[in-house]
Amino acid sequence: MEKQPKKKYALVTGGSRGIGRAICIQLAKDSGYSILINYNHNEAAALETLKEVENAGTKGEILKFDVANAESVQKTFDGWFQKNENAVIEVVINNAGINKDGLFVWMKSEDWNSVLNTSLNGFYNVTNYLMQQMLVNKYGRIINMVSVSGLKGTAGQVNYSAAKGAVVGATKALAQEIAKRNITVNAVAPGFINSDMTAGLDEKELKKMIPVNRFGEAEEVAHLVSFLASKNASYITGEVININGGIYS
Structure with missing residues (x-):
């Protein structure tokens, strides 16, 4: 019997917003x-993303798990692969992240x-599993969203x-370990991008620091990630690519 071609997926952690x-x-x-949209809390936002993915003419599905919870990650993927035996996740975008800003002297341990x-642990939990x-298939794209x-x-x-600095180091080290298997590992480091994370910032004041004199758009970051996820980027690995309007390079 002829072997069925594997169904190929790209996973985006923290894929519901921004x-x-x-x-x-x-x-x-x-x-x-096909796009796997991971979310942790906001199912409505994840479903909205799924709708937009489908409007673009592609299949997708939402996957609820907390990247920081190793047990949750393993259980979710074990179950998903049982249901999708002919599936392969070729692209992993480690995008999930949170910020709890404050001066270090008063920073609580939590x-x-x-x-x-x-x-950092989210990067380990998801990437190590997938x-x-x-490695078996000798192909993959791992893209880590840093800053x-x-x-x-x-x-x-x-x-x-x-x-984010730790993930930069991990990106460079892992890239060297698995390059011979045709798996690239890169990081994308956005500057000020219009999103929920920057909503409370004073854009008028901050854009004076940015040579292009504006905040970036999420779509501009997405174009870069899409290129790195493609076969056209096969000779780029271990890189950290800044996308920040010239604020730091």
Whole structure:
């Protein structure tokens, strides 16, 4: 009996809103993958993203789990692969992240731990599980959403800067381990992008620091991620690509 071709998927963690949503929609338009939209709390927003993915002419589904919870990640994927035996997740976008800003001297341990658990342990929990299949198939794209804060550090964001800086280091190390298996690992470091995370910031004042004199749009980040997820980016690995209007490079 002829073997059925595997059904190919791209996963976006934290895909329900903001940059994550824009990435889901762009991948739906560009890639030919079915899109797995991970969310943790906001099911309504995840369903809205799914609707937009389907409007782009692509299949998708929502997956509820907390990236910081290793047991939840494993249980969700074990169950999903049982139902989808012929599936392969070729692209992983580690986008889920939270911020709990405040001066370090007054930072509570839960604000430190929750930010690191989501960005850093979330990267481990999701990538370590899904990488096994990529290694067998000898193909994959891992893209980690980091931040200008993880590269230059931002006052009031010691926890967020630490988490994203750690993922930068992990990106560069993992890229070297698995490059021979045709799996690339890159990071994308946005600056000020219009989203829920920047909604409370004084754009008028902050844009004076930005050479292009404006905040970026989530769609601009999504185009870059979509390229890195494609076969056209096969010779780019271990890189951290800034997308910040020239504020830091």
